[in-house]
Amino acid sequence: MEEKYNFSEIEKKWQKYWEDNKSFKVTEDRSKKKFYDLEMFPYPSGKLHMGHVRNYSIGDVIARFKTMQGYNVLHVMGFDSFGLPAENAAIKHGIAPAKWTWDNIHEMEGELRRLGLSYDWDREVQTCSPDYYKWMQWIFIQFYNKGLAYKKENPVNWCPSCQTVLANEQVVDGCCERCDTPVTKKNLSQWYLRITEYADRLLDNLDDLPGWPNKVKVMQRNWIGRSVGAEIDFKIKDSDKALKVFTTRADTLFGATFMVMSPEHPYLMELVKGSEYEKPVNEYVEEVKHLNDIERTSTTREKTGVFIGRYAVNPVNGKEIPIYISDYVLMTYGTGAIMAVPAHDQRDFDFAKKFGLDIVPVVSSADPEIDVNNLTEAFAAEGTMINSGQFDGMNNRDAIEKMIDWLDHEGIGKKTVNYKLRDWLISRQRYWGTPIPMIYCDDCGWVPEKEENLPVLLPEDVEFTGKGESPITTSKSFVECTCPRCGKKARREVDTMDTFLDSSWYYLRYTDPHNDKKAWDKDKADYWMNVDQYIGGVEHAILHLMYARFFMMALHDLGLVSEEEPFRNLLTQGMVNKADENGVFKKMSKSVGNVVSPEEILQKYGADTARLFILFAAPPDRELDWSDEGVDGSYRFLNRVWRLVYDFVSTHDGGEIPAEVKSDLDKNLNYVLNTTIKKVTDDISKRYNFNTAISSIMELVNELYKDKDQKDLNQGLYQKAVKTVVILLSPFTPHICEEMWQDLDGNGTLVHHEWPSYDEDALVKDEVEVVVQLNGKVKAKVNVASGLSKDELAEQMQQDERVQKLLEGKTVVKTIAVPDRLVNFVVR
RNA sequence: GCCGGUGUGGCGGAAUUGGCAGACGCACAGGACUUAAAAUCCUGAGGUCUUUAUCGACCGUACCGGUUCGACCCCGGUCACCGGCACCA
Numbered sequence: 001m002e003e004k005y006n007f008s009e010i011e012k013k014w015q016k017y018w019e020d021n022k023s024f025k026v027t028e029d030r031s032k033k034k035f036y037d038l039e040m041f042p043y044p045s046g047k048l049h050m051g052h053v054r055n056y057s058i059g060d061v062i063a064r065f066k067t068m069q070g071y072n073v074l075h076v077m078g079f080d081s082f083g084l085p086a087e088n089a090a091i092k093h094g095i096a097p098a099k100w101t102w103d104n105i106h107e108m109e110g111e112l113r114r115l116g117l118s119y120d121w122d123r124e125v126q127t128c129s130p131d132y133y134k135w136m137q138w139i140f141i142q143f144y145n146k147g148l149a150y151k152k153e154n155p156v157n158w159c160p161s162c163q164t165v166l167a168n169e170q171v172v173d174g175c176c177e178r179c180d181t182p183v184t185k186k187n188l189s190q191w192y193l194r195i196t197e198y199a200d201r202l203l204d205n206l207d208d209l210p211g212w213p214n215k216v217k218v219m220q221r222n223w224i225g226r227s228v229g230a231e232i233d234f235k236i237k238d239s240d241k242a243l244k245v246f247t248t249r250a251d252t253l254f255g256a257t258f259m260v261m262s263p264e265h266p267y268l269m270e271l272v273k274g275s276e277y278e279k280p281v282n283e284y285v286e287e288v289k290h291l292n293d294i295e296r297t298s299t300t301r302e303k304t305g306v307f308i309g310r311y312a313v314n315p316v317n318g319k320e321i322p323i324y325i326s327d328y329v330l331m332t333y334g335t336g337a338i339m340a341v342p343a344h345d346q347r348d349f350d351f352a353k354k355f356g357l358d359i360v361p362v363v364s365s366a367d368p369e370i371d372v373n374n375l376t377e378a379f380a381a382e383g384t385m386i387n388s389g390q391f392d393g394m395n396n397r398d399a400i401e402k403m404i405d406w407l408d409h410e411g412i413g414k415k416t417v418n419y420k421l422r423d424w425l426i427s428r429q430r431y432w433g434t435p436i437p438m439i440y441c442d443d444c445g446w447v448p449e450k451e452e453n454l455p456v457l458l459p460e461d462v463e464f465t466g467k468g469e470s471p472i473t474t475s476k477s478f479v480e481c482t483c484p485r486c487g488k489k490a491r492r493e494v495d496t497m498d499t500f501l502d503s504s505w506y507y508l509r510y511t512d513p514h515n516d517k518k519a520w521d522k523d524k525a526d527y528w529m530n531v532d533q534y535i536g537g538v539e540h541a542i543l544h545l546m547y548a549r550f551f552m553m554a555l556h557d558l559g560l561v562s563e564e565e566p567f568r569n570l571l572t573q574g575m576v577n578k579a580d581e582n583g584v585f586k587k588m589s590k591s592v593g594n595v596v597s598p599e600e601i602l603q604k605y606g607a608d609t610a611r612l613f614i615l616f617a618a619p620p621d622r623e624l625d626w627s628d629e630g631v632d633g634s635y636r637f638l639n640r641v642w643r644l645v646y647d648f649v650s651t652h653d654g655g656e657i658p659a660e661v662k663s664d665l666d667k668n669l670n671y672v673l674n675t676t677i678k679k680v681t682d683d684i685s686k687r688y689n690f691n692t693a694i695s696s697i698m699e700l701v702n703e704l705y706k707d708k709d710q711k712d713l714n715q716g717l718y719q720k721a722v723k724t725v726v727i728l729l730s731p732f733t734p735h736i737c738e739e740m741w742q743d744l745d746g747n748g749t750l751v752h753h754e755w756p757s758y759d760e761d762a763l764v765k766d767e768v769e770v771v772v773q774l775n776g777k778v779k780a781k782v783n784v785a786s787g788l789s790k791d792e793l794a795e796q797m798q799q800d801e802r803v804q805k806l807l808e809g810k811t812v813v814k815t816i817a818v819p820d821r822l823v824n825f826v827v828r
Numbered sequence: 829g830c831c832g833g834u835g836u837g838g839c840g841g842a843a844u845u846g847g848c849a850g851a852c853g854c855a856c857a858g859g860a861c862u863u864a865a866a867a868u869c870c871u872g873a874g875g876u877c878u879u880u881a882u883c884g885a886c887c888g889u890a891c892c893g894g895u896u897c898g899a900c901c902c903c904g905g906u907c908a909c910c911g912g913c914a915c916c917a
Contacts (some may be wrong), residue, residue, distance in 0.1 A: 137906060215911085218832055223912055229917080259915095299829080299915060328915040338917050346829090347915050419917055541912080616853070617840060623910090625840060629854050637853085642870085682844080693844065693854035702852090705869085771848050776898040778848055816897050822847055826897045 001649050001743040006644040007606030011735040015116055016555040023751045024063075024075060024118045028527045032665060035529050037506055038567075039064045040124075040544070041078045043086060044104035049110045050576040050614070050626070051537065051590055053407045053598045057611045058620050058690070059535050060117045061607060064731035067686045068755040075118055076126035076390040076510045079105050082133075082499045084162060084178065087432045091466035091683045097432040101128055106196055111598065115607045116734050118751070122240065123513045127502035128432070132509065134455035135436040135519035136502055139450040139551075142558055144438070148194045149426075155264070155331075156425060158186040163468075164429045165190060167498060168422050169223075169543045170268030170450070172447070174294035182292045191436060191495065195550045199224055199419045200732035201564075202549055213621070216541040223542050225420025230404045234259060234312040234339065237320060243312055246334030246418050249344065250407065251399040254388040255362035256339035259312050260305065264331035266710045268308070272321075277309035280326060296327055301751070303351045304330060314339075315412045316389070326351060334418055349378040362388050363396045365436035367501050371729045405595035406444075424547065426498045428758075431462060432495030433473040441490040450484045456492070458503030468495055490806075503544055504551035507531055507566055532568035541572070542642070546580075573621060573686060578626035587626050591732050596626055599623060608733035609635045614763035615690040615732055637698060638736055641725065645740045648722050654746070659716035666714045667766070670708055673721045680728045681755070690732070724756055772803055773824040779806050792818040797823045 018024065028034075041061035042052055056077075063075035086097035093100075093382055102560045105126060112119070125132055143149040159168040161181040165188060171178045175543050195202075195728035203224050229248035236243055243259060261268055263285045272278045277766035285305045288296070293302070305326030328347055343361040352359050362370035363383040372379055372386075385391045391399050407413030427436065435456045437449040449456055459475035472478055472494045483490040505519075512520040512530040530552075536544075548566050556564040577585040577593040588595045601610045618624040661670045676696050683693035704721055707713050723744055730737035730750040741750050765786055770793065773778040780802050789797065795816040797803050803825075810827040817823045 007913090038846070216831060219912060222831065225913090227916075245917080251917080297915065301915090303915085324914095328917095335914045335917095340917090346917070347917080348917055350915090418916080420913095538911085589902060621840085622834095622841095627840070627854070632839070640868090654885065679844095687844075689842095691840090692844095692852080695842075698852055764874075769848085773847085776896090777846090791884075814897060822898090824847080824897055827912090 001403060001646055003646055005639050005736065007093050007200055007608060007638075007736065009115060011606050011608070014738045015113055016734045017428065017738075018116075018751070019113075019121075023140075023749070024120045025073055025119055025122060026074055027297060028524055030073045030527070032070065033531075034074065034528060035066045035071040035534050036068065036074045036507075036531045038074075038076065038115045038510075038531045038535070040534070040540065041080050041506060042108065043083060043085075044079045044081050044108055046104045046107060046738040048108055050227045050289070050598060051116065051573075053610060054572055054614050054620075054624065055537070056112065056115060056117050057233065057614050058571065058688075058756055060611070060682065060729045060734075061615065061690060062533055062535075062688075063118050064751070066757065067751065068727075068753055069685075070733070070754070074123075074510070075120060076123045076125075077112060077119045077121070078123075078506060078510070079108070079127065079128045080499065080503050080506070081105060081128040082433045082496075082502055083808075084164075084430060084432070087430060087464065087471075090432075090464040094464075096460075098128070101432075104707060107724065112786075114602055115598075115611070116787060118734070120135075122703060123510050125506055125509050125513050127434075127499070130455045131516070132506075133434040133502070133512075135509065136434045136497065136505075137449070137456060138519055139505065139555070140434075140450070140497070140501070141437060141559075143193060143554060144448055144765075146554075146558065148197070148554055149191060150194065151189055151191050153189040154186060154425075155184045155185045156188050156190055158188075159183055163466075163470075164432075167424060167425045167500070167543075167630065169424075169546075170593055170728060171293065174292060174297065182294055184292055185289070188427075190425050191438075191493075191503075192423040192425055195424045196421055198417060198550050198553050199226065199421050201553055202421075202546060204449055205549070205553075205565055209565065209568070209570075212567075213538075213570060213572055216538065216545065216570060216572060219541045223421065223546065226417060227419075228415070228417050230337065231416045232315065232339065232407060236271070236315060236316065236323070237311040238612060239271070239310070241268070241271075241584070243323070243337050244335045244507075245337050245339045245792050247339060247415065249341065249400070250403040250413070251385065251388075251488060252341040252344045252362050253314070253316050253403060253407075254391070255341040255343050255360045256314050256319050256321060256371050257342060257352070257358040257360055258340045260329045260338050260340050260348075261308070261323060261325045262331040262336040263324070263327055265324050265336045268325065271310050272308050275309050277307070278308050281308055284325060291327065301769070302329070303347070303354050305351065305355070307355075307393075312636060315407070315410070322357070324351070324355070325578070327745045332422060333420065343372065344378055344380055346378040346380070349375070357719070359385060363385060366765070379657075385506075398540055424498075424550075426501060427495040428498055429470040429494075430496055431458070433499055434502060435472070435478075436493045438493040439481055439483060439490045440493065442708060444483055444485045444490075447483055447485045447490075450536045453484070454770075463628070470496075472496070477665075495679055496660065500543060500547050501551075504547045505555065507534075507548070508555070508561065521558060522562075529561060530563045530565055531567045531569075532573065533569045537570045538572040545570070573620050574618065574623040576614075576624050576626060585623075588626070589619045594626075603629065605631060605635050606735070608736045609638060610825060612733050614636065616694045617691070619689050621688075637701075638733060640705075641729065641735065642740065643703055644701060644708075645722060645744060647708070648719070651741045652719070657716035657719050661717060661719045661762075662714060663712040665707065665710055666717055667715055669703065669713065669721060670759075670762045671765055672700055672703045673717075673724060674758040677724065677728065677756050677758040678763065679757070682717055684731070693728075694732060697725060700725055700728075726750070727753060769796070771822040772797060772800075772806065773822060774806060774810075774827055776824060786820055788819060790819060793817045793819060793821055 039055050041456050065071045081101050086101045089100040090097045091485050093658050159176040161179045173181050227248050231240040232249045252483050274279045305324045308323050310323045311320040340348040342348040342359045362374050364386045365383045385399050386393045404415050416752040437456045439447050459478035461475050462471040463474045481492045552566040553564045555561050575587045580592050580594050586592050613631045679696045680693045683689045726737050726740050768786040769781050794815045812825050815828040
């Protein structure tokens with residue numbers, strides 16, 4: 001063993017060893033308990049960033065730990081390698097997207113290897129590889145055949161900069177999530193996946209995921225946005241049509257004094273045709289079309305709208321109420337029309353004030369400060385029903401159910417459920433993605449490509465102009481084809497799939513990555529699924545994590561997998577921050593200029609130090625503040641461990657020394673040793689608090705330094721403790737530990753070494769320090785034998801000299817004793 | 829506006845079931861080693877007051893209040909910051 005810790009040589013050596021020996025290769029070994037440990041795979045942007053390092057270091061600790069505990073651990077890596085940046089590189093630099101992507105993948109594979117991550121590289125997948133997207137297309141066709149995929153013309157979100165449509169989930173604050181350009185609306189015929197059919201299951205199954213952070217579950221619940229209410233028909237005067245509305249406040253029906261339709265409502269033109277209102281209505285509709293989402297949904301904007309010249313009849317009281325159109329009513333939610341109850345809804349209130357419409361209260365408040373007949377804002381809280389005929393006097397919450405029952409009975413309404421969740425728009429007008437395997441035939445309509453013809457390969461004879469239509473349209477050989485059903489000339493779909501589809505099932509392909517007959521073998525998938533631990537950034541809380549859940553359910557319903565949830569436990573890691581020039585911690589980003597490149601840290605300190613620091617600086621789910629001094633500290637610690645081991649091996653000539661626990665020093669070290677094993681084991685497996693696991697290893701190391709030259713200490717025990725340090729530390733810093741292990745033990749490597757167990761008896765000290773409190777305040781500490789009962793403890797304490805002194809002149813009213821911890825005397 | 833989260837030394841953080849607040853590390857200070865420096869090893873440290881020092885006293889987990897023998901932890905209220913959603917009927 002070298003005296004000096006030479007990380008660079010050591011890390012190269014062990015990375016090569018693991019690779020040559022395929023140390024992390026796994027198969028479906030049914031004699032062992034399996035553990036599927038998965039980190040979200042990266043987009044091959046070119047270089048790893050610290051967020052990746054953090055993500056994969058966390059995953060690697062878990063994988064290595066579980067392996068040492070004897071689990072059959074599936075730990076894999078791949079690349080989510082379709083997407084726009086590759087295409088932008090093509091436009092900007094004239095590099096083919098495929099080349100750009102594969103170059104990046106190879107670069108990043110190298111970086112991942114240099115981190116010493118324990119992946120079974122034989123299972124690597126890349127979503128841009130035809131071997132992968134063939135099965136993506138196959139899955140799409142299964143969805144299509146089941147009615148889960150359909151094409152429909154709709155106003156869609158359009159990013160003028162990316163020149164493509166976006167899913168609702170990809171619109172953030174009215175802007176494109178990728179480039180921040182304000183999103184506009186466009187009417188386009190697009191492919192959708194019927195995720196709304198799974199809304200209830202996506203929602204209900206969340207209750208069966210105790211291993212998910214509550215925060216993520218809440219976000220998904222809100223996104224699905226289930227609300228229970230009623231659909232009510234309002235007859236339109238002088239028409240055979242009825243206007244259907246959705247409301248969660250059926251109790252306020254008597255207070256509906258007008259109605260509002262969305263400007264996009266399909267009945268609208270019919271209702272105004274030929275009347276004097278046709279022109280102003282059309283003008284308003286045009287005006288609204290030109291607003292983008294940010295403008296339209298701004299809550300601070302004053303309400304706008306126009307009367308359409310028609311009236312509806314309130315079914316409960318026969319009152320004729322005017323119909324307006326306004327852009328605050330959205331065609332994409334509910335029925336696209338509402339009954340307006342200005343007294344009890346703020347938006348309706350604002351609208352009524354602006355247009356001078358009636359405000360009729362139907363719920364009164366118990367609060368004397370609120371006069372519902374004289375409202376300055378809508379009253380939305382609980383109260384008692386008024387002005388509502390037979391419902392008067394009821395609590396309004398109870399009245400909701402009663403009103404719905406009544407409507408149902410009268411045949412004018414019924415209970416319904418509405419969701420905010422929309423079907424998933426998956427068409428993208430871009431090149432670098434999975435081609436949608438559909439063909440349009442003038443006679444047969446849309447027909448899926450035959451399975452034997454898959455994959456539909458991306459064409460290479462395309463031009464990247466960055467303007468106008470998708471580059472694929474420039475490939476004649478791609479577009480022109482024959483109809484798989486009738487054989488006539490037909491046209492191939494030129495849109496590609498949203499890349500979120502690729503990442504919705506990759507965890508399944510990992511279980512059987514080289515299968516060229518099937519997307520995966522069901523037995524293999526069933527052996528490994530579901531993912532026992534999934535780790536990634538919280539930014540995927542809605543998009544990826546909900547799409548993947550939807551896929552798993554749909555695949556389950558197709559009989560392709562047995563489970564219906566993909567990820568049993570989820571760990572969302574926090575961001576990596578660093579101080580900017582003003583000392584304020586911000587997420588590492590190029591624009592702030594506070595990035596630290598992993599490559600630079602690997603060069604200077606090595607992978608083990610990088611991993612150790614990142615795991616030690618904060619618990620995984622919290623933000624991590626980068627500190628150069630902290631990295632130094634982690635490096636110092638590894639050197640400290642190295643010296644400890646070096647000193648030991650250079651003064652002992654190999655061979656196992658029998659461990660004995662005799663002296664007080666032995667007892668103490670044995671106690672620290674066993675409590676450390678217990679703490680590290682619990683911290684990794686139960687709490688994922690790697691920072692505290694590491695700090696307790698540090699404490700053990702400090703203890704060993706203290707004990708180093710003690711003559712009374714049993715050398716066998718000391719050896720055992722030194723070895724244990726190396727074993728416990730190995731999931732965090734594998735290279736240095738393997739190297740030290742060679743000289744310390746020499747039998748095999750640590751990858752499959754058994755995880756140490758602790759001796760319960762050693763966790764109990766002979767003597768414990770017990771705190772003496774007076775009225776809850778600490779006054780003294782006394783050593784007593786451990787394991788005393790409450791009474792014995794109290795008894796013994798009362799006889800202690802110092803305690804007696806404390807109690808002098810006071811009356812003990814009550815004594816509370818907690819064995820091995822404290823005694824509290826309540827005194828007067 | 830609604831929903832969720834967080835608030836502890838100079839800093840990152842610890843306290844796992846209501847039982848010694850500040851583990852571990854960073855930064856800092858002192859000492860040992862050295863011609864010297866670096867590295868290393870050892871020691872110290874929440875604040876205020878008192879004392880030559882010891883001993884000690886008081887305050888202290890955002891703020892106000894409550895429950896309890898005892899509260900960073902439980903309950904009620906307030907403030908600040910962070911995240912998500914947002915004209916969703």
